[in-house]
Amino acid sequence: xxxxxxxxxxxxxxxxxxxxxxxxxxxxxxxxxxxxxxxxxxxxxxxxxxxxxxxxxxxxxxxxxxxxxxxxxxxxxxxxxxxxxxxxxxxxxxxxxxxxxxxxxxxxxxxxxxxxxxxxxxxxxxxxxxxxxxxxxxxxxxxxxxxxxxxxxxxxxxxxxxxxxxxxxxxxxxxxxxxxxxxxxxxxxxxxxxxxxxxxxxxxxxxxxxxxxxxxxxxxxxxxxxxxxxxxxxxxxxxxxxxxxxxxxxxxxxxxxxxxxxxxxxxxxxxxxxxxxxxxxxxxxxxxxxxxxxxxxxxxxxxxxxxxxxxxxxxxxxxxxxxxxxxxxxxxxxxxxxxxxxxxxxxx
Numbered sequence: 217x218x219x220x221x222x223x224x225x226x227x228x229x230x231x232x233x234x235x236x237x238x239x240x241x242x243x244x245x246x247x248x249x250x251x252x253x254x255x256x257x258x259x260x261x262x263x264x265x266x267x268x269x270x271x272x273x274x275x276x277x278x279x280x281x282x283x284x285x286x287x288x289x290x291x292x293x294x295x296x297x298x299x300x301x302x303x304x305x306x307x308x309x310x311x312x313x314x315x316x317x318x319x320x321x322x323x324x325x326x327x328x329x330x331x332x333x334x335x336x337x338x339x340x341x342x343x344x345x346x347x348x349x350x351x352x353x354x355x356x357x358x359x360x361x362x363x364x365x366x367x368x369x370x371x372x373x374x375x376x377x378x379x380x381x382x383x384x385x386x387x388x389x390x391x392x393x394x395x396x397x398x399x400x401x402x403x404x405x406x407x408x409x410x411x412x413x414x415x416x417x418x419x420x421x422x423x424x425x426x427x428x429x430x431x432x433x434x435x436x437x438x439x440x441x442x443x444x445x446x447x448x449x450x451x452x453x454x455x456x457x458x459x460x461x462x463x464x465x466x467x468x469x470x471x472x473x474x475x476x477x478x479x480x481x482x483x484x485x486x487x488x489x490x491x492x493x494x495x496x497x498x499x500x501x502x503x504x505x506x507x508x509x510x511x512x513x514x515x516x517x518x519x520x521x522x523x524x525x526x527x528x529x530x531x532x533x534x535x536x537x538x539x540x541x542x543x544x545x546x547x548x549x550x551x552x553x554x555x556x557x558x559x560x561x562x563x564x
Contacts, residue, residue: 227241232511232513234256238255240302242269245276248266252281256297259284297330311339403417403450421476424527425526425527425530468497468559487505488533496560502518503518518536525547535557
């Protein structure tokens, strides 16, 4: 697995999203100002063409740059959260807030507040998402055994790993790395006022809700997601689950309470969790979502996370609009997004 923030593209995304977890991995310098900053700096975002990356402050200073005063004033807090992230990433079992506070010499309440403000996640959620992301990356390398992927991802206990990995992968690790080989994904196709709908469920929960014009195209999309899984058309009981989803699409006031098999990066999960907290009938802009997760400049990254969502309606990315209120950018078509919003607005 490549190290974190090894490419300039990785580093620039961290700068855009104010990713405090990147602190200690690199600094970035702005040619037009002669100043270098840490990734989590809240200063005005520079133009990409003016930014250069250095491994540490000493290298930036050797190149003639001076430290950002705003960074300096917030360096202690950034360093604290960076240390907390490193501890969470290295721990076999996510330490409790009390344990983290003791290790970092800060009160648990204060640490929790700072951590959530800086990363958009609780320490426990950060640890879980970090390991799951690293596990998926390692399983994607055919030269790596499942056991090696397990330990490389930070799972130092087989039993602990197998208790939680399936919840994150939706299936056993060997099945995930083989495109779902040997795994069973149940699905059913139906029709709603928005067209065709496909609902799929892995061993751990709903892994896809797809919308479209052609049922066959939706099935092909599911096959692309799990190319070697055994796809089984749902029985009468499963058809009832699809009916529940369709009912929610038609009548949002009914609500939807389904176990979800959510698989994403730590940043994507921050965005998706924020979307699930937006009530039906409400609309938020991409910039508002970015602010809610503590990354006000990561508007484009928020839009990309919305586009990566495979669970329509249950993760309501349709409630995100442009700052001027214009409806644009929806994986399943702008017209479907408009209909969903109009339907929810009519109920409020």
